[in-house]
Amino acid sequence: MVQLSVKERILLAAERLFAERGLDxxxxxxxxxxxxxxxxTAVQYHFGSKERLIQAIFEYRLRDLNERRAALTAARRPKDLRTWVECHIVPVLEQGEREGSHYLSFVAKLQQHGRRDVLDRLAPELLAPTHLFRERAGALLPHLPEPLRGHRIAHAMAFSVYAGAERxxxxxRDEEVLPYAVHVGDLLDGLVGFLQAPVSSATASALTGAGAREIALPVHP
Incomplete structure (x- = not known):
């Protein structure tokens, strides 16, 4: 059995409690x-504050998650949208299958609280895979004008987190769930369909009438 350090025990406990009870x-x-x-006072000693502790949970999880993304991308060499979505989203969904992980529920709670500022303080290299995915996925959706393209990509990533957190x-709770491969395949089908759906005339008209422009959208690591 792997012996966890004090800092790791604190991070895992914080992840679980934030996922169950919310940040406050x-x-x-x-x-x-x-x-x-x-x-x-162990948390203050090792992390200083709740804000820094929340940031440290992301740092703890994202390094492994991004390594998995890099390995999948190297193996699959994605060129089509579905493969790009798979390489970026599957490592996120895999987190929810890990014993003792509450990461997806933690991220979902963070999104509910609108705590985008925590992600803004992360090292750029931790968010680089997300920015790369947005860029590559966006290039494969030329039929979507901005800001609709960025809007759809951001919401596809957010939905994958919520779906994974629910599972x-x-x-x-030891409830019955779909087999993992079915869950992943069905979710990828839905996300790709959502991303590729044409823009209706009603939405295009509303976009023109509103004079919408590109906006800063939340990051979903």
């Missing part, structure tokens, strides 16, 4: 207790 529902003292640490929570 878990105190640093409760996180220390959940990490089986007798020192009530993660169902598995934790």
């Amino acid at each position: 529902g878990a105190s640093l003292r409760q996180i220390s207790a959940a990490a089986h640490n007798g020192n009530n 993660e929570q169902s598995r934790a």
Whole structure:
């Protein structure tokens, strides 16, 4: 059995409590207790603040997640939209299958709280795969004008997190879920269909009438 460091125990406990109770529902003292640490100030000692702790959870998970994305991209050499979506999204969904992981539920809670500022403070290299995916996927959707193209890509990524979080929570409650391969395949079918759907005349008219322009959209690592 792998022995976790104190910092890792704190990160995993914080991820679980934030996923279950929300960002404001878990105190640093409760996180220390959940990490089986007798020192009530252990979180402050190792991370300084709740904001830094939240950032550290992303840093802890994203390094492995991005390595998996890189390995899939190298193996699949994506050229079509579905393969790009698969290489970017499957590593996210795999997180929900890991024993003891509450990462997807944690990210979903963060999105619900509108805490985009946490991601803005991450090292650029951790978000580089997401920006690359947006660029490559966007290039394969020339029929979508901006800001609709970026809007769809951002919401496809957000939906994948919510779908994975729902499955993660169902598995934790020992509820029946679809076999993983079926879950992934069906979700990819839906996401690609959503991304490739044509723009209706009603939406095009509304876009022209609103004078919409490209806007900054949330990052979904």
